[in-house]
Amino acid sequence: MKIWTKVVAAAALAVVSVSGLTALYYGMYLPRTAPPRAGSVPTTPERIERGKYIFTSVAYCDGCHSERDFTRFAGPVVAGGRGKGLVFEEEGLPGTLAIPNITSDRETGIGAWTDGEKIRAIRDGIGRDGRALFPMMPYIYYKNMSDYDVECLVAYLNTLAPVRNRLPRTAMPFPVNYLVRSVPQPVKNVKAPEPGRTAEYGEYLANLAHCVECHTPADKGQIDESMKFAGGRKFQFPGVSVVSANITPDPETGIGRWTQDYFVQRFTLQRSMVMNGAPQVTPDKFTLMPWLGFAQMNDDDLVAIYRYLQTQSTITNKVARQAGFTQKASF
Ligand code: HEC
Ligand code: HEC
Known part of the structure; x- marks a missing residue:
């Protein structure tokens, strides 16, 4: 049933796309663009x-x-x-x-x-x-x-x-x-919330890090809005694959039991790898989670992200994952 709905939807999409007017619209009026701003950025x-x-x-x-x-x-x-x-x-x-x-x-x-x-x-x-x-x-x-x-x-x-x-x-x-x-949408005059250990600033940072993109199941590149942060998105590359974790506040299948300190440590523990080089691993320990990038975030920013994730809906979604290599933090 589900597969058929998808096939029908895909067929409908194809028909709409080839219908003359739509093609003309996409060809002539899209993408929406605005001229680039003039001048150089301050350095x-x-x-x-x-x-x-x-x-x-x-x-x-x-x-x-x-x-x-x-x-x-x-x-x-x-x-x-x-x-x-x-x-x-x-x-x-x-x-x-x-x-x-x-x-x-x-x-x-x-x-x-x-x-x-x-x-x-x-x-x-x-x-x-x-x-x-x-x-x-x-x-x-x-x-x-x-x-x-x-x-x-x-x-x-x-x-x-x-x-x-x-x-x-x-x-x-x-x-x-x-x-x-x-997809493109011109923007200008964008402001960030006041930096601090707040869920609001955490949302700003989590958006730049696009945690939701990797931590939500997706179909043809579209994330499932009803499963935000619930994990289970599979990334398949030639020879290796990985599945993302549930990072909603669900205590059993998400990170609901993680204290703020534990969360921060889970990231900062990889700082030593940034300094001294990451160890050699076998393909079963392959990960896409940007541990080496995020380990360099300062503690305030990690706390802000933690607080933001705590405000998200709790979704029970057990994700089967490989062992991983991340060093274990302690409560
Ligand atoms: C998830 C992968 C991904 C990340 C993360 C990413 N990019 Fe990209 N970026 C791409 C891809 C793919 C394209 C080209 C798309 C295409 O060719 O249509 C691109 C295009 C660009 C371009 C246009 C270059 C050109 O020659 O057309 C710039 C500039 C750019 N990225 C800068 C950045 C910066 C700065 C960041 C970090 C803030 C970033 N990207 C993060 C995947 C990524
Ligand atoms: C490029 C994809 C990607 C992005 C972006 C990403 N993650 Fe992940 N994340 C993963 C994958 C895949 C895993 C599972 C493998 C692992 O633990 O290394 C994971 C694991 C985790 C874990 C470990 C959970 C556990 O149970 O051990 C946490 C916590 C986490 N991510 C939080 C975040 C946060 C917060 C952000 C944004 C700041 C983020 N991730 C952005 C892909 C991503």
């Missing part, structure tokens, strides 16, 4: 530091845009691999997906882009040439990144050493290439 040591914190920790841009060594726990970034991009392979992807080189290389990276174009790509999901970026780039979350934070991020991006790495262009078959055009 100070504090702003670059803030941008680095967002890139390497909270939003973990490294996770996708950098070359990582998955023979080691949680895939640390390899030397010289930051921002250089790669061709992404995951089972079920309909076409070629290139995660772009975002170093300052002028030919193969984004060194020739204006700061406004970089901000527009990150928050609005629009490429330099006006195309809609494939929404694996998490701009549906980054649209809530404050003006200050996105400016800091770009100030940091501009410091990334150029790495020459030419990649193919992302190419998705019809109707996916048309459907993605409806």
Whole structure:
């Protein structure tokens, strides 16, 4: 029954997409774009530091845009691999997906882009040439990144050493290439809540980290809104796979019994791996959880995220997971 509903829905979608008017609409009026803002972002040591914190920790841009060594726990970034991009392979992807080189290389990276174009790509999901970026780039979350934070991020991006790495262009078959055009949404004048150990600021950070995206089951890239944070999303790569955990406040199947201190420790324990290098692991210990990025978050930010997660609906969802490698924190 369920499978058939899906098949019918998919067929209906295909019919709608090919019907002349819809195709015309997607082709002519989408994506929605706004011109990139003019001028350069302010550059100070504090702003670059803030941008680095967002890139390497909270939003973990490294996770996708950098070359990582998955023979080691949680895939640390390899030397010289930051921002250089790669061709992404995951089972079920309909076409070629290139995660772009975002170093300052002028030919193969984004060194020739204006700061406004970089901000527009990150928050609005629009490429330099006006195309809609494939929404694996998490701009549906980054649209809530404050003006200050996105400016800091770009100030940091501009410091990334150029790495020459030419990649193919992302190419998705019809109707996916048309459907993605409806996703971008131009934004401006975005503010963040006052930083602090509050659920409100935690929501802001958790959104930049897009915890909900990985920790919610999804179908064809669409998360199931009724199962937010309940875990069970499976990530299948050639040769390895992993399933995300339930992080709702459910005491049995989620993290409802975790104290604030335990939660914070669960992240900060990996700080030693950031300092000294992550250990070699076998494929059964493969994880996508950005432990090495999030371990670098400061304690206040981790507390804020904990408080935000505590405000979420409790969902009972037992997730069968592999052993993992994370060091155990203690209550
Ligand atoms: C989950 C994976 C993922 C994460 C995390 C991610 N990106 Fe991306 N990013 C992509 C993909 C995929 C594309 C290209 C989509 C396409 O080609 O249509 C992209 C495109 C871009 C582009 C446009 C580059 C170009 O040449 O078109 C920029 C700039 C960018 N990302 C910056 C960032 C920054 C900064 C962060 C962190 C705040 C980030 N990305 C986090 C996957 C990711
Ligand atoms: C790129 C996908 C991804 C993102 C983003 C992500 N997670 Fe995870 N997370 C996972 C996966 C997969 C696991 C299970 C494997 C593991 O524990 O390493 C996991 C495990 C966890 C665990 C361990 C739970 C347990 O029972 O041991 C916690 C806590 C957690 N995530 C919290 C978060 C929070 C909070 C955020 C956002 C700040 C977040 N995750 C963002 C993929 C992700």
